[in-house]
Amino acid sequence: MKSFNASVAIAAAFLLFTTAATAFQQGHGSPEDASASAQYKTLNLTRDxxxxxxxxxxxxxxxxxxxxxxxxxxxxxxxxxxxxxxxxxxxxxxxxxxxxxxxxxxxxxxxxxxxxxxxxxxxxxxxxxxxxxxxxxxxxxxxxxxxxxxxxxxxxxxxxxxxxxxxxxxxxxxxxxxxxxxxxxxxxxxxxxxxxxxxxxxxxxxxxxxxxxx
The missing domain is CATH 2.40.128.110 (Lipid/polyisoprenoid-binding, YceI-like)
Structure with a gap:
């Protein structure tokens, strides 16, 4: 039973981690991250x-x-x-x-x-x-x-x-x-x-x- 409970706890923790990571990847990170991403898209960097x-x-x-x-x-x-x-x-x-x-x-x-x-x-x-x-x-x-x-x-x-x-x-x-x-x-x-x-x-x-x- 202890082994089963430990496995359930590990599975739940993994599910929580993957859910958080997916949310971050979908743009639910910090406001600073969102701002940095937006600024990068407007850089229009030229090497000429x-x-x-x-x-x-x-x-x-x-x-x-x-x-x-x-x-x-x-x-x-x-x-x-x-x-x-x-x-x-x-x-x-x-x-x-x-x-x-x-x-x-x-x-x-x-x-x-x-x-x-x-x-x-x-x-x-x-x-x-x-x-x-x-x-x-x-x-x-x-x-x-x-x-x-x-x-x-x-x-x-x-x-x-x-x-x-x-x-x-x-x-x-x-x-x-x-x-x-x-x-x-x-x-x-x-x-x-x-x-x-x-x-x-x-x-x-x-x-x-x-x-x-x-």
Missing amino acids: PAAATGGSYRLDPHHTSVTAKLAHMDLSRYTLRFDAVSGGFSFDPTRATASNLQISVDPASVDTGDQAFDKRIATRFFENGKYPSITFASSSITITGDHFSVDGVLDFHGVKKPVSLSVVYRGFTHGRMGFSGEATFKRSEFGVGEWVPLEADEVTLLIETEFVKT
């Missing part, structure tokens, strides 16, 4: 740069991540995230070109998940009291299809050197552009060469960002 609206754009910090990766004893790619990022650029759709790209990162916003180590990196290695910002300014931007090649100058730890960004254009919708970018450089060339080669010299920057028309 020439179809985007021209003008000035500012970086959306709430939809931006800047991470740096470097090899740790060749065992893993250690990751640092920067939480305070700002910037903007100008865009001309008639020529499908962008200009005046300026990005600024606060080195004190470095985040490894270890607050004590974050402070050590910011103060000892980045010397954020002496160099309060890390900046990148474009010198030329070439657009080919959905790929941007961005050449510019990285100003890091008081040293300015040319760096190239390889950027994928994710599209435009509702006055908003999205991009994924990647660049590599050697940190020792910027005077931050501690622990090389135990900690790799080559750093890979990974950028996911959205810009909003102003």
